[in-house]
Amino acid sequence: MRLNSFKNKNLEELATLLAISPQNRPLKKFIEMGGLPSKKSEAYRYFNIESLLDGEYESLDYTPKVVNEGEEIVIENGVITTAPQGVRVYYEPCEQIDDDHFDPLYYLSHALYPRTIKIEVDGDRELKIVHRFTKSYAIINYRIVLFNQANRHSTIYESFEGELVQNSFIMYGYDMHIAPDSSFRVVKLQTLQNQNYSMLASHKINVEKNGSCIFKSFDLGGDHALQLIKVELDEYAHIDAQHLLYLNNDSKRGTVSQIIHKGQHSTSNQEAKNILDGASRGIFDALIKVEHSAKYTKAIQNSKAILLHDKAYMVSKPQLEIYIDELEASHGSTTGQLDPQQLFYLQSRGISAIEARKMLVIAFANTMIETIRDSRHQELIRNEFDKVFYSKED
């Protein structure tokens, strides 16, 4: 399959090509939005989407398999293979597709994968979701719907395994429904090495009244990946979004997001920390929109970047779009380098230049890593940091 072959096709032509109904809602939305994105598309302006769409990929068969019992949910090449006891994981058509997502590939992904993986998180619990990729030169596309229950508090640790694949292209994403008075915490850790796979993760998160979403992403290493997140906040709903990027080589990765305050007294806190080495490019293109209905909103948005190499580049675009007066809002962005005084201080105590550099890089990231409640997971993130730090190509 070559996604670029969808270019300039009308609804009927594309429906015929994909062997799906022209009445398919996501497909219609995809066409309405202009079809495949290009470098001129708002969401992909700073990301080289065209080279990904131009690749020739093998299409996979997503026929469900027998689900084994295990400690974690494992989704291998878009198919559930393992799930823990007591967690409802099943396939079902997605009924609640967003009407107005900014990412056209959100709709294409839904159209190509009509049978979504539905995960119902019962009670207060911690879950691990492992995304495993084993097919090279393949397009792997799947969607996940996550539900929880009112008054419940859950955490999902999300990780990715794909070190053995080459040049695959992953499109996946969540449609997440956070129930009233509940909290949902998602901690994503993804280390990519060059030429394993590229990824587009297009999410929609609905936070209902008094609900709380904590979304923390730790994106490390190389290659090309973008997470495109749309969040809608109901009354008194809250999102705390933290994005840590630590990139090397010629990686291009980042976050494009829209947080939309719809309900009164909703609050959002979005923070990005970006550490860019080599000729990497970090992207933080984030909009917070406060609608007329969202009086007494509080919205904070901040991006900080450290460039470790003169070829590293940060695109930082925090934006506020506000339609009311009764709110508190702030946003900011800074880009700099490691402080030479701090580096020298550490060296003057006998710590080598490379270790001093590492200490400062970790220190910059630590304020985010330390917010992870599980100390084993903190350690895991630090270990991944070490791997990326010592693996970079000079």
Place this chain on the structure above:
Amino acid sequence: MITLDIQNLEAKIGEKQILKGLNLQLEEGKVHAIMGPNGAGKSTLSKAIVGHYDVSIVGGDILFKGKSIKDMEPEERAKEGIFLSFQNPVEVPGVNNAYFLRTALNAKRVHEGKEELNAAEFLRLMKSHLSELGMKPDMISRSLNEGFSGGEKKRNEILQMLILEPDVIILDEIDSGLDIDALRAVSEGINKMKDGKRSFLVITHYSRILDYIEPDYIHVLKDGQIVKTAGAELVAQLEEEGYDSIAIEQ
């Protein structure tokens, strides 16, 4: 025996030459104090010894135990046994104080062919020094110097010195910003380090610190050169007549 031998040192910061053929020898086990007016080159001298990136050495040499160190990286000089206590220690948010100091100590121990200390061994060593310096135990778990008061930062410098056990200790304006109690605690820490072998270079504007750390030699630094060397009695003359009196003697 001479531990640090600075020979005809010329050094620049940017395009400006600050040290202009400076000669100084530190004797083993002795306390040398450098005094001088503002802009004389006192801090540049300390920076040149430890290899600060601001300073470029354009002439002369610095020998430590007979070996030239002027082309060594700062961390190599530190592991050889040279320690600078900074006038304004920089804050390093996110770097845990104990982790930093254990990394530094173990780097030095590896350099000396010794085994690294594990976390428990290091903690015992650190705690034994904390109470001597009147430091709160929580300071070791905080970020390095972050949010420390002026006195706490200086005590933290002395704590590092006690743990790293260097052979040459350079104290750059260690007394600045300290109240009497902090000055006494810091001075006691320094005096504890006197063992008849270790050399001290105390850089100061004022004589106050020299009431607590008795110097063996006073050197007056003016316009990038040592213009006079004498015993502790020189302090009184400088207090009374100022640095101009030294110029007249030259």
